[in-house]
Amino acid sequence: xxxxxxxxxxxxxxxxxxxxxxxxxxxLLALSRQGATYQCFAPDIDQHHVINHIDGQxxxxxxxxLVESARIARGEIQALSEFNPDTFDALxxxxxxxxxxxxxxxxxxxxxxxxxxEVSAAARGMVDRGKPIGALCITPAVIARVLxxxxxxxxxxxxxxxxxxxxxxxxxxxxxxxIVIDDDLNLVxxxxxxxxxxxxxxxxxxxxxxxxxxxxxx
Amino acid sequence: xxxxxxxxxxxxxxxxxxxxxxxxxxxLLALSRQGATYQCFAPDIDQHHVINHIDGQxxxxxxxxLVESARIARGEIQALSEFNPDTFDALxxxxxxxxxxxxxxxxxxxxxxxxxxEVSAAARGMVDRGKPIGALCITPAVIARVLxxxxxxxxxxxxxxxxxxxxxxxxxxxxxxxIVIDDDLNLVxxxxxxxxxxxxxxxxxxxxxxxxxxxxxx
Numbered sequence: 001x002x003x004x005x006x007x008x009x010x011x012x013x014x015x016x017x018x019x020x021x022x023x024x025x026x027x028l029l030a031l032s033r034q035g036a037t038y039q040c041f042a043p044d045i046d047q048h049h050v051i052n053h054i055d056g057q058x059x060x061x062x063x064x065x066l067v068e069s070a071r072i073a074r075g076e077i078q079a080l081s082e083f084n085p086d087t088f089d090a091l092x093x094x095x096x097x098x099x100x101x102x103x104x105x106x107x108x109x110x111x112x113x114x115x116x117x118e119v120s121a122a123a124r125g126m127v128d129r130g131k132p133i134g135a136l137c138i139t140p141a142v143i144a145r146v147l148x149x150x151x152x153x154x155x156x157x158x159x160x161x162x163x164x165x166x167x168x169x170x171x172x173x174x175x176x177x178x179i180v181i182d183d184d185l186n187l188v189x190x191x192x193x194x195x196x197x198x199x200x201x202x203x204x205x206x207x208x209x210x211x212x213x214x215x216x217x218x
Numbered sequence: 219x220x221x222x223x224x225x226x227x228x229x230x231x232x233x234x235x236x237x238x239x240x241x242x243x244x245x246l247l248a249l250s251r252q253g254a255t256y257q258c259f260a261p262d263i264d265q266h267h268v269i270n271h272i273d274g275q276x277x278x279x280x281x282x283x284l285v286e287s288a289r290i291a292r293g294e295i296q297a298l299s300e301f302n303p304d305t306f307d308a309l310x311x312x313x314x315x316x317x318x319x320x321x322x323x324x325x326x327x328x329x330x331x332x333x334x335x336e337v338s339a340a341a342r343g344m345v346d347r348g349k350p351i352g353a354l355c356i357t358p359a360v361i362a363r364v365l366x367x368x369x370x371x372x373x374x375x376x377x378x379x380x381x382x383x384x385x386x387x388x389x390x391x392x393x394x395x396x397i398v399i400d401d402d403l404n405l406v407x408x409x410x411x412x413x414x415x416x417x418x419x420x421x422x423x424x425x426x427x428x429x430x431x432x433x434x435x436x
Binding site: 014020021026029073075 | 231232233234236238239240243244246247250251271274279288289290291292293295417418
């Protein structure tokens with residue numbers, strides 16, 4: 001067991017417009033199983049849009065990223081503006097389209113995307129302190145936009161890999177459960193649902209990412 | 219590994235107005251880890267209400283149980299009206315207040331509650347065929363309303379236990395991860411978040427329930 005304290009950044013609640021729910025829960029499970037404590041965060045902003053997860057259509061609704069993320073966190077969540085890198089040992093980002101639509105404009109602007117200021121500040125704050133960051137699924141591409149030259153994986157999707165390279169990052173191809181480590185930036189990434197995966201494979205990827213992230217804490 | 223096919227009934231997406239997300243995902247994980255395949259279902263009805271999961275207040279919104287449940291199921295979900303007990307080996311209910319607010323009126327009417335007709339028909343259909351049912355958290359109390367004389371657990375909450383006894387059920391006190399088996403009804407229950415639990419303890423409870431349910435399939 002460890003006494004490590006890990007911040008988990010969510011981006012809503014649901015794969016198509018928010019945080020991917022399986023990746024989020026299985027990241028929390030891996031942290032709990034490996035003896036770490038966690039605190040969830042999300043930016044207090046409107047979602048880019050709300051998607052009906054049955055038919056994929058945009059719904060005429062407005063939802064807040066922090067309020068919806070609180071569903072995954074069972075109400076135990078803080079605004080990302082409150083995040084202080086001094087008080088956490090590691091920072092972790094599960095995936096989902098919310099990372100590409102709410103935490104950044106990656107889904108719309110590709111390699112020229114903007115990243116939410118609080119997300120950028122959180123990631124840079126950890127790098128400045130030599131503390132590890134973990135990221136799953138599509139979030140490694142968002143992190144690559146923030147941290148120049150990052151070596152990451154999003155699995156095998158050629159367009160996203162090309163976008164990462166266009167941002168100045170380095171992409172490595174991976175399969176289920178594999179992680180890529182950027183030793184300089186102290187960054188650990190795994191593809192999860194960027195591959196066509198089972199929920200068991202997501203649990204493996206999240207656990208492998210968390211194991212390496214916790215190993216890298218001071 | 220098994221080739222068992224399990225139906226999972228969800229009640230929305232979020233502990234306070236829908237399906238408890240950790241219990242739902244960790245039930246899917248246990249099914250996947252133990253080699254079963256699953257299909258998620260939910261009734262195509264409006265939620266009783268929408269709760270802001272940060273402050274607990276009712277929001278001026280209307281959401282559909284099936285559409286919100288699809289977030290947990292990544293879009294792979296069917297209306298509960300489509301459920302056919304002939305084509306599944308087992309039926310499983312994760313918990314969350316959605317079971318007591320959307321699948322039934324338990325949260326408002328206690329032992330006199332009504333249960334959604336499709337939920338009742340699904341449970342009775344399995345019992346009539348001698349097929350097992352698993353239920354977590356508060357859903358054992360809903361099942362006790364449908365299946366007369368059911369022996370179940372919801373953990374240690376005295377009011378809910380009394381409601382189960384008032385319905386003609388039998389309640390057994392349990393701790394984290396423990397299951398109660400009703401041999402006659404082929405029913406397996408575990409308390410999960412009806413106790414103050416960690417996400418690891420939820421994974422244990424869901425896995426223990428799934429192990430026993432799969433053992434009881436034909």
